[in-house]
Amino acid sequence: MIPGAFDYHRPATIEDAVTLLASLGEEASILAGGHSLIPLMKTRLASPDHLVDLSGIGNLKGITVAGGDIVIGAMTTQFELIASEDLARHIPIIAETSRLIADPQIRYKGTFGGNVANGDPGNDMPALMMALGATYRVHGPDGGRDVAAREFYHGAYYTALEHGEILTSVRIPVPPAGHGYAYEKLKRKVGDYATAAAAVVITMAGGTCTSASIGLTNVSETPLWASEASALLVGTRLDKPSVDAALAAAEAITNPASDMRGPAEYRTKMAGIMLRRALERARSRTEA
Amino acid sequence: MTKSHIELTINGRTVEALVEPRTLLIHFLREQQNLTGAHIGCDTGHCGACTVDMDDMSVKSCMTFAVQAHGASITTIEGVANADGTLSALQEGFRMMHGLQCGFCTPGMILRAHRLLQENPAPTEDEIRHGISGNLCRCTGYVNIVKSIQYAAAKINGTPFQEAAE
Numbered sequence: 001m002i003p004g005a006f007d008y009h010r011p012a013t014i015e016d017a018v019t020l021l022a023s024l025g026e027e028a029s030i031l032a033g034g035h036s037l038i039p040l041m042k043t044r045l046a047s048p049d050h051l052v053d054l055s056g057i058g059n060l061k062g063i064t065v066a067g068g069d070i071v072i073g074a075m076t077t078q079f080e081l082i083a084s085e086d087l088a089r090h091i092p093i094i095a096e097t098s099r100l101i102a103d104p105q106i107r108y109k110g111t112f113g114g115n116v117a118n119g120d121p122g123n124d125m126p127a128l129m130m131a132l133g134a135t136y137r138v139h140g141p142d143g144g145r146d147v148a149a150r151e152f153y154h155g156a157y158y159t160a161l162e163h164g165e166i167l168t169s170v171r172i173p174v175p176p177a178g179h180g181y182a183y184e185k186l187k188r189k190v191g192d193y194a195t196a197a198a199a200v201v202i203t204m205a206g207g208t209c210t211s212a213s214i215g216l217t218n219v220s221e222t223p224l225w226a227s228e229a230s231a232l233l234v235g236t237r238l239d240k241p242s243v244d245a246a247l248a249a250a251e252a253i254t255n256p257a258s259d260m261r262g263p264a265e266y267r268t269k270m271a272g273i274m275l276r277r278a279l280e281r282a283r284s285r286t287e288a
Numbered sequence: 289m290t291k292s293h294i295e296l297t298i299n300g301r302t303v304e305a306l307v308e309p310r311t312l313l314i315h316f317l318r319e320q321q322n323l324t325g326a327h328i329g330c331d332t333g334h335c336g337a338c339t340v341d342m343d344d345m346s347v348k349s350c351m352t353f354a355v356q357a358h359g360a361s362i363t364t365i366e367g368v369a370n371a372d373g374t375l376s377a378l379q380e381g382f383r384m385m386h387g388l389q390c391g392f393c394t395p396g397m398i399l400r401a402h403r404l405l406q407e408n409p410a411p412t413e414d415e416i417r418h419g420i421s422g423n424l425c426r427c428t429g430y431v432n433i434v435k436s437i438q439y440a441a442a443k444i445n446g447t448p449f450q451e452a453a454e
């Protein structure tokens with residue numbers, strides 16, 4: 001499988017990349033790790049005339065703690081997310097999710113920015129970013145702007161990014177110390193996208209849930225933030241009737257395709273099961 | 289489309305070449321550099337037969353353009369033997385523990401195991417299995433591959449070799 005021909009560009013700064021993308025027009029694509037784009041190019045589902053490789057831009061990489069937030073550069077790889085001590089201390093669910101993405105080789109090259117910008121509902125990071133309330137920083141010809149992860153995903157491969165815009169970093173509010181978290185993913189094998197997956201971040205006080213946020217992966221055209229299901233848990237003791245009610249609310253917003261991962265009804269149910277397991281594990285991880 | 293000039297190090301040797309940007313690294317290595325050790329198994333990023341070491345990362349060379357390797361340092365199976373031509377610890381491990389049958393997956397397995405042992409010199413069986421989870425073998429059932437890597441780790445560390453439980 002040989003991709004179509006293209007011209008290759010490796011700009012050294014964000015400004016150069018933005019200018020280049022503006023002058024090359026619609027037939028130019030951004031290249032990060034290439035591990036979502038190259039498969040599409042091999043099957044000719046994508047055949048850009050130009051690739052603008054971001055790997056020569058030094059300041060797009062890195063993880064920094066900034067006040068109550070963590071900022072992750074777009075070109076930070078999934079391998080680097082797993083290795084980060086700052087993330088392990090403050091937002092351990094990011095490494096937990098990264099370990100369930102693809103396999104070791106893909107994680108060395110695949111970038112965080114590529115994973116969230118790609119717009120494939122099978123990507124694992126977007127639902128997690130919605131659950132964590134992350135904000136994406138985007139740069140284009142008209143300067144910079146911020147887009148909330150919860151507003152970013154409009155359809156399969158259709159996001160709030162305008163052509164020529166580059167996602168440069170993601171800002172994530174650090175959840176309170178002692179929060180519970182879990183990412184549960186059902187997949188057929190290593191390197192498979194989710195049949196269904198759920199991200200959960202909760203806080204508890206005296207056995208009562210004080211906040212909850214739930215994201216769902218690959219059970220709709222877009223990643224989902226299950227706001228109603230999340231709200232149903234707050235103020236409860238996460239007893240079975242409350243969890244059942246949240247599961248029903250989460251399942252109700254899914255709209256998966258029937259495909260080789262299973263019929264739609266099954267995938268909806270699996271989203272519920274993943275959510276139940278994630279809630280149990282998140283609760284067991286809360287302190288007090 | 290314009291060809292790109294690339295310069296990189298392959299198995300310690302500096303290489304300059306003109307490549308079409310769409311040339312995949314695996315095709316560049318096999319067809320332009322005559323390094324046919326890395327194999328094409330699936331061509332979709334799943335099997336790991338095309339794994340090479342690139343700037344201290346295990347990389348699937350069927351999922352990478354040669355232009356992305358500009359400036360990089362690459363090791364392929366042709367570059368892993370000891371300088372005097374004897375087998376490296378991993379190569380010896382695969383030989384002694386019967387870590388291969390048809391051998392198709394072996395160059396990728398060895399390059400992946402090489403990076404794994406650099407990062408984690410004394411991995412547990414579980415860590416080995418997770419570490420090679422991006423490499424498929426249709427023949428061995430993995431048991432002897434795990435043993436081969438344990439053999440190599442023990443040899444490098446100078447510790448007694450303990451076989452994986454069967």
Ligand SMILES: Cc1cc2nc3c(=O)[nH]c(=O)nc-3n(C[C@H](O)[C@H](O)[C@H](O)COP(=O)(O)OP(=O)(O)OC[C@H]3O[C@@H](n4cnc5c(N)ncnc54)[C@H](O)[C@@H]3O)c2cc1C
Nearest residue numbers: 030032033034035036037102110111114115123124167333
């Ligand atoms: C075998 C295999 C299994 C996989 N399994 C999983 C899995 O289980 N879960 C999962 O989540 N992913 C999986 N992936 C995908 C992998 O995680 C990708 O690396 C990731 O989705 C995209 O990151 P990338 O850096 O490779 O992006 P690229 O492929 O380079 O880019 C992807 C898309 O995003 C755009 N883009 C990239 N960076 C930016 C940016 N900074 N600003 C704007 N646009 C940008 C590109 O133009 C392109 O359209 C798998 C891939 C393979 C090959």
Ligand code: FES
Nearest residue numbers: 329330331336350
């Ligand atoms: S040929 Fe590259 S992963 Fe299979």
Ligand code: FES
Nearest residue numbers: 389391425426427
């Ligand atoms: S030895 Fe035949 S595929 Fe592994």
